[in-house]
Amino acid sequence: MSAIAVVYTKSGIVFAADGRSRWGDDSTRDDSTTIFESERQQKVFRGAVGTREVAWGVTGSIFNKDKSFNLIDLVNKTMSATNAFSQGCGPWVELFTSNLRKSILAVRDSGIQVPLVENSSPDPNRRFILATMIMAGYFCNGRSSAAIVDLSHEDGELLDPLPYRLIATNFTGEYLSGSEEIRLRYLDVHEDKRLRHHFHVKGPALDDGLAYATGYIKACSDDLAREIDPVVCGGIGGKIHAAAVKPSGFSWLIEPEDSVS
Numbered sequence: 150m151s152a153i154a155v156v157y158t159k160s161g162i163v164f165a166a167d168g169r170s171r172w173g174d175d176s177t178r179d180d181s182t183t184i185f186e187s188e189r190q191q192k193v194f195r196g197a198v199g200t201r202e203v204a205w206g207v208t209g210s211i212f213n214k215d216k217s218f219n220l221i222d223l224v225n226k227t228m229s230a231t232n233a234f235s236q237g238c239g240p241w242v243e244l245f246t247s248n249l250r251k252s253i254l255a256v257r258d259s260g261i262q263v264p265l266v267e268n269s270s271p272d273p274n275r276r277f278i279l280a281t282m283i284m285a286g287y288f289c290n291g292r293s294s295a296a297i298v299d300l301s302h303e304d305g306e307l308l309d310p311l312p313y314r315l316i317a318t319n320f321t322g323e324y325l326s327g328s329e330e331i332r333l334r335y336l337d338v339h340e341d342k343r344l345r346h347h348f349h350v351k352g353p354a355l356d357d358g359l360a361y362a363t364g365y366i367k368a369c370s371d372d373l374a375r376e377i378d379p380v381v382c383g384g385i386g387g388k389i390h391a392a393a394v395k396p397s398g399f400s401w402l403i404e405p406e407d408s409v410s
Contacts, residue, residue: 217261
């Protein structure tokens with residue numbers, strides 16, 4: 150499990166994530182006894198869609214146990230390959246998702262174990278998702294944009310990873326991935342106010358967006374959150390890192406401690 154927050158502000162888009170990771174293909178272990186592999190796993194990365202820099206992140210089964218399967222590396226290579234052939238945000242995302250599926254299948258065909266197993270998501274509709282990739286920036290005609298892609302599987306086979314949400318020219322809100330229980334409290338849909346000390350209102354500046362994004366992640370990793378939503382929040386924590394994307398490009402707001410890019 151991971152917590153990722155993508156927040157639009159008038160000054161740019163903030164993209165933040167927690168830093169906790171565990172073995173990607175060990176779905177049988179009880180969260181209460183899990184020994185986490187890292188508290189400083191990088192989950193936010195710099196990328197490009199054509200000539201436009203983006204921030205992107207991924208949540209789910211990113212590695213197998215020996216890390217011979219490395220989804221971060223595959224995404225980076227697939228972005229570069231897609232940039233060599235495609236122009237325009239919509240066609241780019243479609244070609245990227247097709248290329249990424251081919252890359253994962255090629256890894257599997259080479260004999261490397263890809264963790265296509267049922268996960269522990271409380272949402273039964275998301276228990277057969279290998280990973281979800283999110284990218285954000287100004288890659289659609291210079292306007293604030295976001296794309297979210299699920300990599301799903303069925304009966305041990307990877308399905309076509311079509312993007313289920315592409316906001317081509319009007320990403321002006323937020324995307325909060327992590328605990329749905331905490332998200333509902335953060336958006337003031339649920340009346341439980343016990344985590345309010347983590348909550349921040351959105352504002353026009355990058356600092357406002359950073360406070361809003363990190364507030365959600367801190368709320369998800371609070372001890373009380375682990376009581377409210379133990380399956381999801383038990384896997385969230387560690388070092389928060391965050392980036393900003395403006396029309397002019399990508400920059401770090403909080404650098405990751407263990408960089409892998």
